[in-house]
Amino acid sequence: MSGTSWSYALVTPDALVTQALSHLLAAFRTSGLDPVAAALIRLDAETMLRLYEIPPRGRPARLPPHRAFQLWYDLGPACLTILRYDGADACAAMGRLKGATDPALARPGSIRYAGENILMNLVHCPDDEPSAVAELHQLVGPRHAEALIRQATLSDDRVRLLTVDTIEASVPLFGGPHAxxxxxxxxxxxxxxxxxxxxxxxxxxxxxxxxxxxxxxxxxxxxxxxxxxxxxxxxxxxxxxxxxxxxxxxxxxxxxxxxxxxxxxxxxxxxxxxxxxxxxxxxxxxxxxxxxxxxxxxxxxxxxxxx
Structure with missing residues (x-):
């Protein structure tokens, strides 16, 4: 479809634990980023460190140690969300929405303004479409990645209903009477x-x-x-x-x-x-x-x- 682009947002475990997923999905939509597919996945330190090996704009030149990443992903699942955008650069639009890596430097109104630190900052997203493709392959493997990319380029409302519109009902409970x-x-x-x-x-x-x-x-x-x-x-x-x-x-x-x-x-x-x-x-x-x-x-x- 002419005039559209795509990206993904990795809503990180800290956002799931703090019950911020609903707010983040609403923020994506408000910024014109349409969630068309979503899946809960387990992160691991090795995969996330590979994503951060080359420090592009906004990322710290020196990463925290392996153990810090391990503590982060062990909190719970991440929610991998595929986003379609009515415009030429979905990755740039998502980058503006997420804000600076360090919450102390993030502008008010950006997602990461409410983060805890440079790792627990609620969301990760790629810098451009080639990075999005490569990172999805690392995060979920080739078959799952290609299926997600297919949704990004030609979305199906039935998949949106089954995934995005149902994702909160499938999230693990971290407390409460039914946990x-x-x-x-x-x-x-x-x-x-x-x-x-x-x-x-x-x-x-x-x-x-x-x-x-x-x-x-x-x-x-x-x-x-x-x-x-x-x-x-x-x-x-x-x-x-x-x-x-x-x-x-x-x-x-x-x-x-x-x-x-x-x-x-x-x-x-x-x-x-x-x-x-x-x-x-x-x-x-x-x-x-x-x-x-x-x-x-x-x-x-x-x-x-x-x-």
Whole structure:
């Protein structure tokens, strides 16, 4: 489409922990940067250090040590957001919005003005489109990166609905009355499977309508579970819904020909229903499906095997 460009914003773990994601998505839109796809990913120190190896404008010439990066990514997930811009230079527009690397030097109104320090400054973005392509390949691997770039150049509103419009419902909980709820943890992980398939399986015929049905079922379940006060009643309600939800997810992963995702959704169903044998295969299945799992969620799911 003539006159448009794209970039990405990596909303960093500090922004997820401080519940700033909604504010940042709104800030992108206000600045004309349209979020068209989003995914929760795990950062690692080695990858982030590679992104900062060549210090372009605005970045410190001397980086903090490896341990500082490790502490940063261990806080939680990052939200990788693909942005389309009605103009020639989305990367420049995002650069103006993010502000200086050091929050002490960022202008009021910029995103990083509210940051904590030069690492925990809420968002990272590339300096230009070639950097965006190279960095996405480092962050999520070639297949996932190319699927995201396809969304950047030819967006699909169905993918936006399944990812951007659902991302906050899938974010791990860092506190509150439902942070340790097993059925709600399974619900969030299933939503992440839906989001991953929506991006990587965009070209698969008939997949997105199935994912849309699964998304709706999961959001309806989420609303019901949040309204229930006791853990046994939440578990009973989730189990009552499981057959329909699992059927939708199983159809989706089979159409997508995604055996790793199929194994993950089957394992999650077993955990919810109390029929999972050992924790190790469940953990391996979630990791193989490339779905983010927080430390708290991992503990909740693993504990269910012992109690």
């Amino acid at each position: 340790l709820s097993l059925p709600l943890a399974v619900n969030r992980l299933r939503l992440r499977v839906v989001q991953h398939l929506a991006i990587t399986g965009i070209a698969v015929q008939d997949l997105l309508p199935l994912l849309a049905k699964a998304r709706l079922a999961l959001l309806e379940e989420r609303d019901e579970l949040i309204a229930i006060q006791t853990a046994p009643a939440r578990t009973a309600a989730a189990r009552a819904r499981n057959r329909r939800t699992q059927a939708l997810l199983r159809d989706a992963v089979r159409i997508a020909r995604a055996p790793a995702a199929e194994n993950a959704v089957n394992r999650l169903s077993d955990v919810l229903m109390g029929s999972s044998g050992q924790w190790g295969p469940v953990l391996e299945a979630i990791r193989a499906a490339d779905v983010y799992l927080s430390d708290t969620e991992s503990a909740v799911l693993e504990q269910s095997h012992y109690i």
